[in-house]
Amino acid sequence: MQVEDLRHKLPNITDPGLLKALSEYGNIHEFKAGKVITEPGQFIKMVPIVLEGSIKILRMDDDGKELFLYFLEPGETCALSLTCCSASKPSEIKAVAEENTVILGVPIQKHEEWTDQFKQWKDFVSMTYQSRFQEMLVALDAVAFKRMDERLMRYIVTKMKQHKTNELHTTHQEIANELGTSREVISRLLKQLEKKKWIELGRNVIYIRDDFEELISN
Amino acid sequence: MQVEDLRHKLPNITDPGLLKALSEYGNIHEFKAGKVITEPGQFIKMVPIVLEGSIKILRMDDDGKELFLYFLEPGETCALSLTCCSASKPSEIKAVAEENTVILGVPIQKHEEWTDQFKQWKDFVSMTYQSRFQEMLVALDAVAFKRMDERLMRYIVTKMKQHKTNELHTTHQEIANELGTSREVISRLLKQLEKKKWIELGRNVIYIRDDFEELISN
DNA sequence: GCAATTTAGTAATATAAGTCACATAGAAAA
DNA sequence: TTTTCTATGTGACTTATATTACTAAATTGC
Secondary structure, three states: OOHHHHHHHOOOOOOHHHHHHHHHHOEEEEEOOOOEEEOOOOOOOEEEEEEEOOEEEEEEOOOOOEEEEEEEOOOOEOHHHHHHHHHOOOOOEEEEEOOOEEEEEEEHHHHHHHHHHOHHHHHHHHHHHHHHHHHHHHHHHHHHHOOHHHHHHHHHHHHHHHHOOOEEOOOHHHHHHHHOOOHHHHHHHHHHHHHOOOEEEEOOEEEEOOOHHHHHOO | OOHHHHHHHOOOOOOHHHHHHHHHHOEEEEEOOOOEEEOOOOOOOEEEEEEEOOEEEEEEOOOOOEEEEEEEOOOOEOHHHHHHHHHOOOOOEEEEEOOOEEEEEEEHHHHHHHHHHOHHHHHHHHHHHHHHHHHHHHHHHHHHHOOHHHHHHHHHHHHHHHHOOOEEOOOHHHHHHHHOOOHHHHHHHHHHHHHOOOEEEEOOEEEEOOOHHHHHOO
């Protein structure tokens, strides 16, 4: 990818040397919405920087039960890939393209070189660790301290913001998977929200009231 | 603290320049076992490196409910303090001295200088992020995917290893706090373990069978 | 020693969530 | 159109955990 395009896609990266290096050594990969990018056990060969679209990061347990952790948005990378790469350990998480997504893959050894070479890369990595840590805490708070109804409402808000819409096109089963519960539980809780007139349910779609976020915070 | 003492306490740090800097700018703080070092909302003025003893890191919710995350042992530091310091945000966690503990406090601005100045400091910070991230995943797995009985058994193993003993001197209430549940639940589950002859219960003490860890993994 | 406090045991009950079973509705395929 | 498949709705039931209420034992302070 050309330096000029990268400068445009990654406005936080301004160091010309770093942009040149990214352009030279980074590989473009494209994933269609829903495509599984990495699964637990797989070895990661590069640090992925999201250029377009977004990636959903999930934790899985041994029985295949899943738990949504956070989204990676344009300009961001995954702390776990940094971790896994450095330790050359297999992936601890599942990554799925949430939309059609374009990433720039940085080879591991370049990542290590650049932390010494470019202050901006070092700061980028440090910033990544910081923000992912925060998001892990949010995910932890949810499972440790919140009931499923509240977790579901927060999930809806997160997805709404991510897709910039108040129509979610998804199934109850998929929500259940990402919250690590069963479909019946989600169907019931959604029905309760519908009874309160906060959402409307259709097949494969949930219509959400514009003031949903204010409603749930009270 | 003298460079020679630090070299002895922190065998992973070998760079003479870094050791000298740590000796010059680091401040020694001592905490008695049980002393609360940081609470949520408090601002952190330094990066703490454990020299002796250990520190217990807990997450708290708004109602004061707690959840044990991990221990910091000699030679380790807290990723969250790195995060909070850099972002100058208040602490997200509670830190309590698990034993009588000695820490070396590194001023924030020195931390930032040293990441550029000393490769070994940069690696130390990076390593810290990596290992804390792993431990966050372990904590997350527990609350997301495990039942309380299994969490309790793992908790017992963690404490045993930490204190290098098979006598835990603690109360049911304290265990309940750290696992984010109620005292009655812990009393009942401990009683079940006693019935299986895996532990013996006394007042303020739990005696654990030597082969406890093998027993629970089957 | 005796009263007060802390710690532990436990039964009864309540609640959130998970599971099972089955009905139905809409969409897609034949 | 009819069949098939997928998604949803819902009652009945189970289970794990939380809460309430109380007792008793051990320890501490007087």
